[in-house]
Amino acid sequence: MSIRDNASVMSEALDKKEISAVELTNQHYEQIAAVDKDVHAFLYLDKEGALAQAAAVDKKRAAGEKLSPLAGVPLALKDVMTQKGIPTTCGSKILEGWRPPYDSTVVTKLKNAGVIILGKTNMDEFAMGSSTENSAYGPTHNPWDLTRIPGGSGGGSSAALAAFEAPLAIGTDTGGSIRQPAAVTGTVGVKPTYGGVSRYGLVAFSSSLDQAGPCARTVLDTALLHQEIAGYDSKDSTSINQGVPDVVAASKKLDVKGMKIGVVKQLAGDGYQKGVEDKFNEAVAELVKLGAEIVEVSCPNFEYALAAYYLIAPSECSSNLARFDSMRFGLRVGDDGVKSAEEVMNLTRQAGFGREVKRRIILGTYALSSGYYDAYYGSAQKVRTLIKQDFDAAFTKCDVLVSPTAPTTAFKIGEKSNDPLAMYLNDIATIPVNMAGIGGMSLPCGLAAEDNLPVGFQIMSPAMKDDRMYLVGGALEAALLYKWGKPILDFAPKLVGSK
């Protein structure tokens, strides 16, 4: 048993009492101590709380209590989910020092399952970004190459997985923030169907697009975590009151014979790195070998997805982020007993929000303004409907859709940080899934020839048919593992100090 093992392997070892949860947790903290000064995946470590939780799990196991499969397995939590008493910053100065008085539903479920929460991971401020460079607490580095970005906004979670600092992580995905980081770090990430996992306690960026989801190093581990966090929550009105699809069984099935897999014509070509397209095509060929049938589908309205996204998400964020006003929590600037509440609000927001967040608040405020609403927000909503219709039409012809997750492999830190449009284009293949509220997965499909960096393969499944992407993902992963002879992360250079 080593920290490089999968969560499912750790789970078995714990179950057989080959290792205790406390030992396993300590091993991960040792790894974090060794590598996180270089990777900077974590913003906060709750060692005391995690070890207490681990000890409690060990005690229950010793008493012969029936435990959830992931009981005792460590996890890294994106710093956008509230955890009672633990600092939650969303990567922003404006929330510095805030300790939420309540657990998000995802955290409640994790605690109930006995999953050990190691700490909070770095992210682009309020989940706005594709590189984690927008964190107010400094960037996270990609374990494959520390000079490169780990993706974003959930770069802390993906880097923690790739650096073996945690076998499981929670991410959130508004336009690709789970899938794109997974793609560029050689890990697996799933954005479940919108409403599949409760948003209660997920600090909102864009309410109609945000979705929390599981991240891990294998499809099965991701499924095990998915099963724990998914399900209806009466505290989230947009939560879907239906059973969770059996994603664990789907991951283990390894049989895609006769399945129809749609390749989206619009998610290729211009802007896609050659090595990315090559690896994607090779993976599609593997699926054909496994007996799947490939169908080319056209989704003509995907062309407008990015533009519509950058109206809807900023509009909602301009309203969601209004509550950060220094009145009840977080940063307060300029409260000298003379300035008015309004002035203090202004100064706090000026000092507390970073450039990208301000840019999007301004964009959104403008798009919702009287006289512009119909042209901007209104049109964007229409595009959203058209994108849904494109998906609906596509899913009449095939069971899942596939594409590269991101157009390129991990770029250099600083390379795109002054060019927001170039940065936004990173999410061109992931955004349609959020716009339609369906499920999406990214899993590694190889290393791009030109830079030897991981490439992500995206699988999209219809709403509440999340099991389909796990089915295809599990089968493809097994085929690729066989082809490569070892897990993709074993191709990554070893980090200094790493076990």
Next chain:
Amino acid sequence: MSLNYDQVIEKYEPTLGLEVHVELSTKSKMFCSCATEFGASPNTQTCPVCLGLPGALPVVNERAIESTILIGLALNCSIAPYSRFARKNYFYPDMPKNFQTSQYDEPICVNGYLDVQIQTDDGDKTFRIEIERVHMEEDTGKSLHVGGSTGRIHGAEYSLLDYNRAGIPLVEIVTKVVPDTGKYAPQVARAYVAALRDILRGLKVSDVKMEQGSLRCDVNLSLAQINSGKLGIRSETKNVNSLRSVERAVIGEVIRQANRLEDGERIIQETRHFLEESGQTRPGRSKEQAEDYRYFPEPDLVPVVPDAKWIEELKKTLPEKPADRRKRLQTTWSVPDKEMAAMVNAELLDTVEETVLLGADPTKARSWWLGEISRIANDRSVMATELISVKDVAQVIALISKGELTDKLARQVVEGVIAGEGSPVDVITKRGLKVVSDVSQLMKAIIDAVTAQAETAQRVREGNIPAAGALIGAVMKATGGQADAAKVRELLLKHLGQ
């Protein structure tokens, strides 16, 4: 020289519009399970949701939707098969999320009406007030500005915030413009709010206490020259907190606007505040610099899609309409119009009905509540119902009918109950107010009186019945006023062979 109301109304035609905010009396808030009790210690009825903490999400209170639909049905509205919440965005310290979750272009109830009756120079007249919409929203917290001279935010040293009220369900009822009220605009406005309040009370969806702010009225008013065929620019007088104030606010605004127009000035579209002392209004913020609320559909809530069957069921539970009820009670109790109006205006209809339901004679119940008890209440500037319970009044009336109390004694009993001496029976015991109906005791007093006033007695014997008054008076005096006068009269006349 400024014009008075009568002069204004000869020249100008007022147009009304009324927006009423009602706090629903649901046990929990609009979007969370916090309690809604009035008067709790500051910030004790709060949670992550109503404090707008990061990550918290709203969930709609089903009871609030039900109450709103009931209001819509009672106001003859159509209930929208699909309606949505929207965010109204603006910054204010007592608004936790810096947006109010409200309804905008897709309200839950639309196109209703309410008929109200007022007395005019030509007798009773009914005005139909058309309802544009009834929608749901959440209340804000409360700011208390400390220091400074005005008690307003400007100039205050600091402010205290209480979020107990944040998230309490509010229903906003908006009328269409109410034209053609002429000089009766103030009465129509008052009658509308009063009728609305009666309906809400009957539905039991709100405690409709204007003085506590659970029913607040914004009065929109504009003036135009008579027969100009135009609408003037309106002002919006906010949070008018009593029926009388509604009437006065309309009068105040009619006079103010007319005199501005007379002076050649224009009316500014603005919100104004009503001043209780003077009956005038002062300017609030001008709507010409009004904020852009950037409404958009609330993405954290799903649309409200009420089941048609459910609406039909709710329709069946609607109570009798207040106007119908009034007609029914008036007929059953045989009350003259004027007295009926007095009872309604004094807001004692419910009380009288409750007293009657406890067995009291309707006429007696009415005369006690509107007479003696109201007189004392007026003297003390309190509500009649705060002085004495319906049960005690019903008991006093019962004792009168049984002959155990005379009207005169009953007044003393009521006075004692109001003074806190206990129940009517307690007061009777303590004060020794029992009617003397013991025949031998009365006969003794009668014989004494007849002896003392022999001449008068003789006249009665000879058929001069009215002369008996003096003898009855003497008997009453002798028994300390506690004798049953009718009984005395009966015994006396019999004794004198009449």
